[in-house]
Amino acid sequence: MAETEWIDLGPVETLRTQPLQQLMARRTRIALTYKDGQFSAISGVCNHVGGPLGDGDLDGDYVVCPWHYWKFHCRTGLGEPGYEGDAVPVHDVEIRDDHVYVNLTPRTRRTRIRHAPHPLARTPQREDGPIRVAGISTTAMTASYPRYSTSDALLEIAIDHAKETLACETQLIRLNDLAFRACEGFYSKSARACTWPCSITQMDPMDQLDRVYEAFVHWADVILVATPIRWGAASSLYYNSSCQLL
Incomplete structure (x- = not known):
């Protein structure tokens, strides 16, 4: 390979202070690792939706993408066991005069498994039929000790009216009855990190x-969301109303 393809990333003393870091070598993003006294470099671009691998974590020998936790071996670029067909390019690394050099021409190619x-990713297609109304209850309560909820009661009245009086198809979903992981805020890392379908649901x-x-x-043509005024603390509406009494 041509000598001009090698780029100086910086001094060894500086670069070995971090086990994993994202670096730019000209226009190439590199995930540089330092483990067991050895530097290794793989592409800094994740196979999934392009997350910055070097900004993630090192889990043993695997670089973990900070966006959706895909893993790639820090030396071989291969995906975690069972997903070796998902691989990112590997770049050769050399130490010269106490500096770390990386070859911009990768030693291996990027490969992807067809997933x-x-x-949920299918194209929405509305079948013929009556209007469909979905009711979503966001009320949280202890299942063993249920309590009366005005927002839930109003939602049930609305759903019953849609079904019995308006001849709509209806369904009622209570979030309190579902098991799911809360949003992990991938959007705060990058707009591209928030995917459809939700990456948590996909994983x-x-x-x-x-x-x-x-x-x-x-499914739904109409969505009704019932939510309590307060979420474990006085809402702004409650606070502003109380201020009027002072």
């Missing part, structure tokens, strides 16, 4: 929020 699309087959997505995107 079947998630069922976790036990995530039950898919029922809400199915209702919102593929």
Whole structure:
């Protein structure tokens, strides 16, 4: 390979202070690792949606993408066991005069496993039939000790009216009955990190929020959301009302 393809990343003393870091070598993003006294470099671009691998974590020998936790071996670029077909390019590294050099021409190619699309990713298609109304209850309560909820009661009245009086198809989903992981804020890392379908639902087959997505995107014509005024603390409406009494 041509000598001009080698780029000086910086002094060894500086670069070995971090086990994993994202670096730019000209226009090439590099995930540089320092483990067991050895530097290694793989592409800094994740196979999934392009997350910055060097900004993630090092889990043993695997670089973990900070966006959706895909893993690639820090020396071979191969995906974690069972997903070796998903691989990122590997770049050769050399130490010269106490500096770390990386070859911009990768030693291996990027390869991708063809993943079947998630069922939610299908194109929405409305079948013929009556208007469909989905009711979503966001009320949280202890299942063993249920309490009366005015917002839930109003939602049930609305759903019953839609079904009995307006002849609509209806369904009622209570978030309190579902098992799901809370949003992990991938959007705060990058707009591109927030995907459809939700990456959490794609990664976790036990995530039950898919029922809400199915209702919102593929089923309902009308969505009714019932939410309490307060979420464990006085709401702004409650606070502003109390201020008027002072």
